[in-house]
Amino acid sequence: MNHNLYAILAARFLETPETAALILPAAQSISFADLDRASARCANLLVQLGLKPGDRIAAQVEKTPQALYLYLGSLRAGCVFVPMNTTYQRNEVTYFLSNAEPGLFVHTPNDWAQELASAAQVPNVLTLNENGDGSFADALAQQADSFATVERGENDLAAILYTSGTTGRPKGAMLSHNNLAANVKTLHAYWHWQQGDVLLHMLPIFHVHGLFVAVHCALYNGSTMLFEPKFDAKRVLELLPRATVMMGVPTFYTRLLNEPAFTRDSCKNMRLFISGSAPLLLDTFNEFQQRGGHTILERYGMTEGGMFTSNPCDGERRGGTVGFPLPGVSVRVVDDQNETCAANSIGNIQVRGDNVFSGYWRLPEKTREEFSSDGYFKTGDVGKYSDDGYLTIVGRSKDLIISGGLNVYPKEIESVIDSLPGLLESAVIGIADADFGEAVIAVIVRRNEADALDAASVISALKAELANFKIPKTVYFVEALPRNIMGKVQKNILREQYSKPTA
Ligand code: MCA
Ligand code: AMP
Secondary structure (H helix, E strand, O other): OOOOHHHHHHHHHOOOOOOEEEEOOOOOEEEHHHHHHHHHHHHHHHHHOOOOOOOEEEEEOOOOHHHHHHHHHHHHOOOEEEEOOOOOOHHHHHHHHHHHOOOEEEEOOOOOHHHHHHHOOOOOEEEOOOOOOOHHHHHHHOOOOOOOOOOOOOOOEEEEEEEOOOOOOOEEEEEEHHHHHHHHHHHHHHOOOOOOOEEEEOOOOOOHHHHHHHHHHHHHHOOEEEEOOOOOHHHHHHHHHHOOEEEEOHHHHHHHHOOOOOOOHHHOOOOEEEEOOOOOOHHHHHHHHHHHOOOOEEEEEEOOOEEEEEOOOOOOOOOOOOOEEOOOEEEEEEOOOOOEOOOOOOEEEEEEEOOOOOEEOOOHHHHHHHEOOOOOEEEEEEEEEOOOOOEEEEEEOOOOEEEOOEEEOHHHHHHHHHOOOOEEEEEEEEEEEOOOEEEEEEEEEEOOHHHOOOHHHHHHHHHHHOOHHHOOOEEEEEOOOOEOOOOOEOHHHHHHHHHOOOO
């Protein structure tokens, strides 16, 4: 049997080849048969460029149908897809290219990508802009539109997704065809995907949520996606009457609730609203229920394994919890000695299952550290089970901020700040924010007041180095950072201090 994920998805969506796979903002429709032909053209192009199964394809491109063809073509050719956030800056991309050693880099035209690719000796470089044009699209047009999808085994890699860490550089999570297939099959059944479902797709497609959860579920169900370039609350209101399922990060839901026109009537065609990537506040859950008449289904997952737990479709969706372990996924809460915690006791969340990745790209040591001796992945999240089996995430043991569903590791920003002129040290923390859930702020100690950068200059220096969502919303200067007896910065004190409304 061919375990290639594309073959598994296509066997289902090609049952209805003339159904629209994508409907674009200007109402243009792309059928499943079109998708199959376009991904075949891409796979043929990859072969022509000399890419072999197992070769990496790095992509830093906007959300267009062509970006999806690139992903599906990569699967079909047996290559390993490495998507990157479009707001990563040159230093961030430099690292990904040198670490992944791709055989092809497809990028949005800018001042630096070509130069970085040459420096990293990437053999093939193509462009793709936000309109779906560029040398990648031109090259696709020259290719034949059929391709025999390459045979892949269960453990062959389909993708590497980089996730940052509390220390050091980002790590590439290696996801196999079987990891991805196992998760989509489970989610398809658990969320009761059904004939006629239409997915409102407003997430980016360079992360697990938008690409592997949303796109895979729609393809596996043969469902149309209303494929929008980015989230826009007013546009959601226009499109909801044509959709039945929406997935989003909590910011999507708080922004929708800020729209006075959002009512029960807006949602009357909807079957399911799903939230994840960050905690959904109980207030948002309750207000959405009252205003929209729908109970948001919250689920929990991670780049390293897709989805782990979910509230049920049937049965109680309990606000403030992430529901039950998905079928086939074992999720346990353990103490620091790896002993299972009793219900209502807080401990470390660990997961095991066919969906869970095999390790970090070229980091065997790091991989070993992150798995228990009995094969559970240590998520770094902290939680507890209720007596009746609902999991609640109560915090994180990792120093991580999640802003608008995107992960920000303070250490990375602190290192950049500390290297700026006249600055001695810094602490980056997350404080509660009505829009992003958590907002990034920086508390900085100057080395020398006379020639230290001011707040605006710090922000503009950071913008040149880091993706936009990592940039602190506010910068504070202090004389010294609070430290404990071991010399460790007490971020809890800073969080308390800066969470108070400033006069
Ligand atoms: C944009 N900005 C942000 C963020 N996004 N600031 C903080 N956090 C963010 N997430 C800033 C920009 O820097 C810019 O600032 C200003 O907001 C406007 O930028 P724009 O791009 O127009 O923002 P937006 O369109 O309003 O985007 C907000 C968003 C977006 C819709 C929440 O970030 C988004 O789609 N997030 C979803 C991320 C996601 O897919 N996460 C899943 C990861 P300035 O004006 O100062 O320049 S996968 C995962 O976590 C696991 C597996 C899971 O469980 O799902
Ligand atoms: P990422 O590394 O981008 O895959 O982010 C995964 C992290 O997002 C998890 O380890 C959790 O900390 C967080 N996360 C995902 N879903 C939820 C949720 N429903 N509630 C709270 N945190 C979540």
